[in-house]
Amino acid sequence: MHQPTRRQLLQSLALGGLALPAGAATKPNFLFLFTDDQRFNTLNALGNPEVHTPNMDRLVRRGVAFTHSCIMGGTVGAVCMPSRAMLMTGQTLFQVHDNLIAPAAAPPSARIPNSTFPELLRKAGYDTFGTGKWHNGPALYARSFSHGGPIFFGGMSNHDKVPLNDFDPTGIYAKANIHIGKGFSSEIFSNSAIRFLKERKKEKPFLTYVAYTAPHDPRMAPPRFAAMYSPDKVTLPSNFLPQHPFDNGELRVRDEMLAPFPRTPEVVRTHIAAYYAMISEVDFEIGRVLDTLEQTGEADNTYIIFAADNGLAVGQHGLMGKQNLYDHSIRVPLIISGPGIPQGRTSDSLCYLMDVGPTILDLAGIKSPSPATGLSLRPVLRDQKAKLRNEVIFAYRHFQRGIRTDRWKLIEYNVKGRKTTQLFDLAKDPAERNNLAARPVHTNKVRSLHALLQKRMTEYGDRTQLDSDTWPVFGK
Numbered sequence: 001m002h003q004p005t006r007r008q009l010l011q012s013l014a015l016g017g018l019a020l021p022a023g024a025a026t027k028p029n030f031l032f033l034f035t036d037d038q039r040f041n042t043l044n045a046l047g048n049p050e051v052h053t054p055n056m057d058r059l060v061r062r063g064v065a066f067t068h069s070c071i072m073g074g075t076v077g078a079v080c081m082p083s084r085a086m087l088m089t090g091q092t093l094f095q096v097h098d099n100l101i102a103p104a105a106a107p108p109s110a111r112i113p114n115s116t117f118p119e120l121l122r123k124a125g126y127d128t129f130g131t132g133k134w135h136n137g138p139a140l141y142a143r144s145f146s147h148g149g150p151i152f153f154g155g156m157s158n159h160d161k162v163p164l165n166d167f168d169p170t171g172i173y174a175k176a177n178i179h180i181g182k183g184f185s186s187e188i189f190s191n192s193a194i195r196f197l198k199e200r201k202k203e204k205p206f207l208t209y210v211a212y213t214a215p216h217d218p219r220m221a222p223p224r225f226a227a228m229y230s231p232d233k234v235t236l237p238s239n240f241l242p243q244h245p246f247d248n249g250e251l252r253v254r255d256e257m258l259a260p261f262p263r264t265p266e267v268v269r270t271h272i273a274a275y276y277a278m279i280s281e282v283d284f285e286i287g288r289v290l291d292t293l294e295q296t297g298e299a300d301n302t303y304i305i306f307a308a309d310n311g312l313a314v315g316q317h318g319l320m321g322k323q324n325l326y327d328h329s330i331r332v333p334l335i336i337s338g339p340g341i342p343q344g345r346t347s348d349s350l351c352y353l354m355d356v357g358p359t360i361l362d363l364a365g366i367k368s369p370s371p372a373t374g375l376s377l378r379p380v381l382r383d384q385k386a387k388l389r390n391e392v393i394f395a396y397r398h399f400q401r402g403i404r405t406d407r408w409k410l411i412e413y414n415v416k417g418r419k420t421t422q423l424f425d426l427a428k429d430p431a432e433r434n435n436l437a438a439r440p441v442h443t444n445k446v447r448s449l450h451a452l453l454q455k456r457m458t459e460y461g462d463r464t465q466l467d468s469d470t471w472p473v474f475g476k
Contacts, residue, residue: 027205029302036216039311040331051276055287063337065346070330071353073395075474079322080309081135086354088116090374094461117357118144127204131192132211142171149192159185185213186285194292215278225281229273239431241318249399249415255321268315303338325394325402325411349380350389393456398473403453410449414471
């Protein structure tokens with residue numbers, strides 16, 4: 001009788017849903033590479049010829065790239081905070097706000113009613129290692145990771161002067177123990193992950209979670225990366241505007257103050273060049289981690305996930321930040337590669353970043369916690385034509401709501417009592433330049449998407465009623 005090889009068994013587990021015989025193969029490892037403020041269309045291999053990303057590109061070649069992966073939005077201006085909470089728990093934006101983001105009398109460790117995916121891997125016998133940015137409090141970090149490197153408990157910092165905590169197995173991360181890291185942020189976090197991969201004991205499978213602070217501003221890439229991009233050679237986005245056409249509720253938030261008003265082509269090109277330089281820098285550091293994984297001999301048994309916490313406008317629609325519901329801000333890169341996963345494939349299946357945790361748990365043979373709304377992407381990894389969601393919804397604070405299907409996108413605003421509606425035909429207008437909402441031929445489309453948006457909002461825990469004159473403020 002033919003005995004399957006270890007790789008064949010892993011492939012069956014990953015894509016066929018078969019259970020492994022006891023002792024037939026080790027559990028798979030996971031390497032999670034997570035960038036900060038990197039939008040979906042900033043990889044060379046996925047259609048952007050102006051940015052140099054050879055290491056992200058090799059992940060594209062080795063796995064499945066989800067071209068329509070989205071975040072659900074943000075309940076606060078620091079969108080990365082709820083985004084990371086959704087990633088960790090598989091919960092919706094509204095669940096994580098109530099359980100983690102909103103002020104509460106309960107300690108942070110008690111605010112999330114279900115476990116994080118690193119916590120569940122840890123309980124299943126995994127070494128869980130984390131380094132880099134953590135924006136959801138020390139208590140939740142201590143629950144999630146058994147090992148760690150330098151940790152940044154914050155939202156943003158100067159990349160040459162990152163305030164860090166060393167890993168503390170007791171879970172007590174006192175402010176008095178913060179020290180300033182030596183070196184550029186991406187290098188610090190890659191060095192930490194590399195040490196773990198080289199020095200760890202191999203009795204257990206591992207999760208290595210590396211959360212970079214790049215390419216988040218300040219955009220201060222080291223000279224060799226900055227020299228790769230000249231502003232006068234950067235293409236101005238097709239949807240560039242000097243200013244946003246109406247008040248979206250957040251035109252003077254911190255991110256929007258990074259460039260003067262009105263925006264000019266010269267200033268925007270300068271910002272894009274600096275943004276690309278930061279992406280190339282973190283790409284280089286990702287390559288060092290990938291090379292180390294291969295040197296350990298464990299790459300064949302390791303799933304690699306690459307993603308980002310949210311996108312960024314950088315001059316599109318007259319905006320600079322991520323406090324909006326346009327594609328440049330809510331779509332993120334997502335690539336999954338590893339044992340049994342098809343290589344060089346893309347999927348346009350609509351999905352959320354919060355689907356990643358359930359996917360990892362599924363690949364590890366662990367049941368997802370409840371309540372969790374995230375879905376495992378395993379069916380899409382197995383079948384390129386599979387669709388898990390017919391639509392995805394979005395929200396930003398108490399004045400923006402949106403929904404998109406494969407073709408259509410509706411965004412509704414309620415700012416200071418003034419309501420505005422946008423409808424985009426994404427098949428013909430992927431840059432979201434032509435608002436069709438007021439055209440009589442699209443009246444029924446607006447009405448049907450409005451109704452579907454309200455239905456999904458209610459199902460996902462949003463207390464907002466779109467037809468109400470006022471929308472409730474989160475946490476009140």
